[in-house]
Amino acid sequence: MAIATRSKERAQRSTATPSLIPGSRSSSFWFYLLPGLALLTLIIVVPLLWNVYLTFTSYRGIRPPEFIGLENWVELFGDTTFWTSFRNSVAMIVAMVVVPTLLGLVLAAMLFDLIGRKFGGRVASFLRATYYLPQILPGVIAAIVIGWILRPENGALNQVLAAVGLGGLQSNWLGSPETALPSIMVIMVWVQLGYPVVIFMAALQRVDPELYEAAELDGANWFQCFRAITVSIIRPEIFVVTLTCAIAALKVFGPIYALTGGGPGSSTIVPAYYAYSEFFQSQQVGYGATIATALTVVIAVVSILFVLVQTRLERSEEAR
């Protein structure tokens, strides 16, 4: 008897899940998904599959793609430029994830705990807005702003160095292989720093001040409070920030395009720029598609790992 009703329920549920509007069957809502799904198929799904197909072909953009099996993939794994581009991606992760997150944590705590408390919320909000300023610009424009300062022949940085008697430190910042990547990294730190500060400051409002008072009574110093209370409470935000910034770091394209074109040599090449140049400069479409697909796989793996680690940490937290 009980089994019978339960299976009947299940049968009902599978034919029509109830919508939130009484009397409306959920299947009648498909109509509203049509425009969105049609566009999605055309603009995302078909190109994505097509791109995967192109990785198995030799295609120079004029004659139809020629199937060559795994050749592109084999070439990719032996391609030093490709590995360099991912090594540079690691540098981008340092510049766009590691440094901004760590610095952002300290700055947010500083602004919220000390400056907001002792000098007023206005001072803190003003400083926060200043830190956030580079974030509002299009990435390429931000790069151009700093690129202007780093100009080789009469750039502001070189002139200032000469003026204070440090002319020996002058350099073709973006044009020589030793300084190009570090210069780009500095630019990306400048661009990225405001984002974690804003997010963490919002998150800090959840922290109960009494926890700090209790900790202080127990003789904890500022750094101990910071680690034990602040960091553990805003951990969800730390995850969101590191994940979104890591994806952004792997996808970087505009600043490289605007400043160095991957050079000098391949010293600042990143996967996104490498794929672009294979598509439109070398006309090696099949190979460019392979690079882009590899990048997608890396982003997917990074995202999944992040989410897995996060859920595991949350579980162990709950178990405690």
Add this chain to the structure above:
Amino acid sequence: MAITETTAGKTAREAVQEPPRQRRRSGRARKTAGDWVILAVAVLIGLLIAVPFLLILANSFKSPTDYASGGPLSLPSSLYFDGITAFWERVDFPRKLWNSFFISSVVAVLAVGISMFNAFALGIGRVRGRTWLVLLILLANMLPQEVLLYPLYFLFRQVGLYDSQWAVIIIFTVIQSAFGTYLRASVYGTFPKELLEAASLDGASRWQILWRVIFPISRPTLSVLLIFFFIWTWNEFLIPLTFLVGNDNQTVPVAITVLQGDRLMDVTTTSASALLGLLPTLIFFLIFQRTLTRGITAGAVK
């Protein structure tokens, strides 16, 4: 960068309000030397971040000779507008502003509309397989755009939309609405049931419920989405660069970037070009500052 930001909801409003609880020991009066040192450090970092903006501002109004004699740190000896006007005319800046404005506005409106329809079906209609559908839709937002680049390039060439602003508009409508769908679907999933029941008792159809009940109630958050989609689209680079090769179709960031390193760009004209590139977004930021901070934080808090 921008991909990370998100939109407001209830959490946002809570998050944004000025620090709600005053710490009990109002320490305003007691400032130690250490506090002043920390303030100085924070201000110094702020200055360091602001300096590039100030340099660009000061040097955009200098003549090249003024720059050569006074260096980058001095104020302009006299206001010189030739660099800005030269660049303004060279790129036909009003035209580029209009292009960016047109593309971004159309994308924002279309993407909000599609987000709302999708979210209506997924959140309120609860169609079957909705979790998978949301994940599939979210793909549009997660993928590196390079994966789509060549097939889309080929596709739009075939249909004659290559070098047309509509190609860019269609692509970004899909990408932005993916994010909007994800956000709205979860919000509509918690829509007050009583309102929907009352409306359907009054005999309203699904279409009427969407427009007369759901749309008016969610209008504030939809307008936040609208602003975000507008700015994100404005800041995009790779796809406009690929699809808008004609000078007349280019957006502001593309037009400014492709002229960098040009022989005719002297030092102060380059500075002026950077100034023109950053001014529009700076103005948006000043107008929408509250909405934006609210939105950015909402995404992470959600």
